[in-house]
Structures are given as structure tokens and as C-alpha cells.
Amino acid sequence: MPSSPSVAVLLDVDGSLIDSNWLHTLAWHRALRRHDHEVAMYRIHPLIGMGGDRLVQELVGHGVDGAGDTHQEEYDALAGDVCVLPGARDLVRAIRDAGAQPVLATSSRPEALAPARELLDVEEHLGDVTDSGDVEDPKPSPDIFATALERAGVPPERAVAVGDTGWDMQSARAAGVPAIGLLTGGWRGPELVAEGAAEIYEDAASLTEDLALSIIGRALERA
Incomplete structure (x- = not known):
């Protein structure tokens, strides 16, 4: 794995990694x-x-x-x-093991994100974290993802966003980042596609199983 991953995966938290x-x-x-x-x-x-x-x-x-x-x-x-969604921890680890940089990028307030990070227990695998305390305008503005990209040190074309709501998809699209939609937040697949999702997976577990064939895997092949 390269010491400075050239691909970043921008992960939403609520509804994507934790069932909240x-x-x-x-x-x-x-x-x-x-x-x-x-x-x-x-x-x-x-x-x-x-x-x-x-x-x-x-x-x-x-x-x-x-x-x-x-x-x-x-x-x-x-x-x-609150509980961790199926496959969430495995997804973060798999992204890191594949050679990409997993980054948390969420509209959560810092005080809400802290217990979620403790629950996830994947700190050693994370590249960075961006929350609403870091930006003027959270999702669906592109600011969360744009800030996460800047911190990760990669351009939009070498990143993929993963989220569960149309607001994640809108934010990613505005930031120029292709996005994967998960069904664990209550939005349906066609709704997420309408807001810009390039791919749909049931949950983090199914994305982990298909990681190499997903747009994350393809981004790594191009890097």
C-alpha cells in the first residue's frame, strides 16, 4: 500500500456507517x-x-x-x-487495505461525531475527518466534501463519495466527486440515482464485497 494514498473515499457517517x-x-x-x-x-x-x-x-x-x-x-x-451498520468497519478497513484513503465527511456537529467515531472504532484506518464545524455551509453544499478533498490532498477526479441520502449525492455532485449511494438511510435507489448516485449498494457490507468492481476499485486502477 502506498504511504500517501492517491485515491480518497469520502464516507458519510449517519445512515451510512451507523444506524442513526x-x-x-x-x-x-x-x-x-x-x-x-x-x-x-x-x-x-x-x-x-x-x-x-x-x-x-x-x-x-x-x-x-x-x-x-x-x-x-x-x-x-x-x-x-445507535449501532454500527452491517459491514461498516470492514468497509473502512477494506478501503485502506486496497490502497485508498478513507475519510469521514459528515454534516454532523463535532460533539455528535465524537461518540460515533468511538462506536465505529476505526481511527487507525482513517486518513482524516471533516464535520460541520469545519465549514460555513454543510450538506447539500459542496463544502464538506471540498474541505475533505483539500485535507486528503487529492483532486475530485481521484475521489469517490459514499452516502445514504440525496443530500450526500447533491453535495458530491457539486464538489465534482462521483458518488455511491447506500440504502441504509431510508432513501430508495431511484431517488439516490436521481440526485446523482453513480452506483447503488444495499449497505456497506455489499459494497465491501464488490469493492474491486465498484467505482472505488476503478478509481484505484486509474491512479
């Missing part, structure tokens, strides 16, 4: 209720994966002071139910 999208949905529902906004969960779930401020704006039409902190409190109360 529905817990975030419940946490936002409870948080907005505490701020006197009753929002049905079917409206919240499709927005999970975009930045929290934009999510609130989309749901209630304006910003809500303190909503992000309240959401974090509610999510922390549910943290015991």
Missing part, C-alpha cells in the same frame, strides 16, 4: 416540539443528512434559536440505541 437516521428524526421531532413547533416525523426524515440550521429552516420556515443544541440533547438521550 431514524434516531435523528425522533430527536428533531422532540427538539422542535420543545420549541413549540409540532412537526410530523415523515417530514423530518427525508431532511436528515443536511445541516441542522437548513433542516430547521426547511421545516418551520425560519431559524429557531437553540434548536440545534436541543436536538443534540435529545439525540444524546437516544445514543444507547
Whole structure:
């Protein structure tokens, strides 16, 4: 394996590596209720994966002071139910073993990402980490992926993004990075393709099994 991998794989976390999208949905529902906004969960779930401020704006039409902190409190109360998705750890290791650089690139707040990283337990395999604290505008803006690329030291054409929502796909497309969509966040395959996914896999485990034949494998062949 080269000491400085020439291909980066930009990995979303929530819904892609850890099974948390529905817990975030419940946490936002409870948080907005505490701020006197009753929002049905079917409206919240499709927005999970975009930045929290934009999510609130989309749901209630304006910003809500303190909503992000309240959401974090509610999510922390549910943290015991968060688990690693099938094949997530194996995927990170397989990417590194194949000679690419696995990079976490998420709209999560730093305080939410810390326990997720502890749960994943793949720190020794990671190249770098980018979260919402590192950018002005999180997903679906390209900033998360663009910052991750800069830190990884690779251009967009030598990177692949992996995510589970349309917001991941939009962000990757805006950053010029081809993307793989996973079905573990609740979005359907055709929805992810419509937002720009080049390939669809059921979960991290199925992507790991097919890694050499995926666009990640092809990027490594070209590098």
C-alpha cells in the first residue's frame, strides 16, 4: 500500500456507517416540539443528512434559536440505541487495505461525531475527518466534501463519495466527486440515482464485497 494514498473515499457517517437516521428524526421531532413547533416525523426524515440550521429552516420556515443544541440533547438521550451498520468497519478497513484513503465527511456537529467515531472504532484506518464545524455551509453544499478533498490532498477526479441520502449525492455532485449511494438511510435507489448516485449498494457490507468492481476499485486502477 502506498504511504500517501492517491485515491480518497469520502464516507458519510449517519445512515451510512451507523444506524442513526431514524434516531435523528425522533430527536428533531422532540427538539422542535420543545420549541413549540409540532412537526410530523415523515417530514423530518427525508431532511436528515443536511445541516441542522437548513433542516430547521426547511421545516418551520425560519431559524429557531437553540434548536440545534436541543436536538443534540435529545439525540444524546437516544445514543444507547445507535449501532454500527452491517459491514461498516470492514468497509473502512477494506478501503485502506486496497490502497485508498478513507475519510469521514459528515454534516454532523463535532460533539455528535465524537461518540460515533468511538462506536465505529476505526481511527487507525482513517486518513482524516471533516464535520460541520469545519465549514460555513454543510450538506447539500459542496463544502464538506471540498474541505475533505483539500485535507486528503487529492483532486475530485481521484475521489469517490459514499452516502445514504440525496443530500450526500447533491453535495458530491457539486464538489465534482462521483458518488455511491447506500440504502441504509431510508432513501430508495431511484431517488439516490436521481440526485446523482453513480452506483447503488444495499449497505456497506455489499459494497465491501464488490469493492474491486465498484467505482472505488476503478478509481484505484486509474491512479
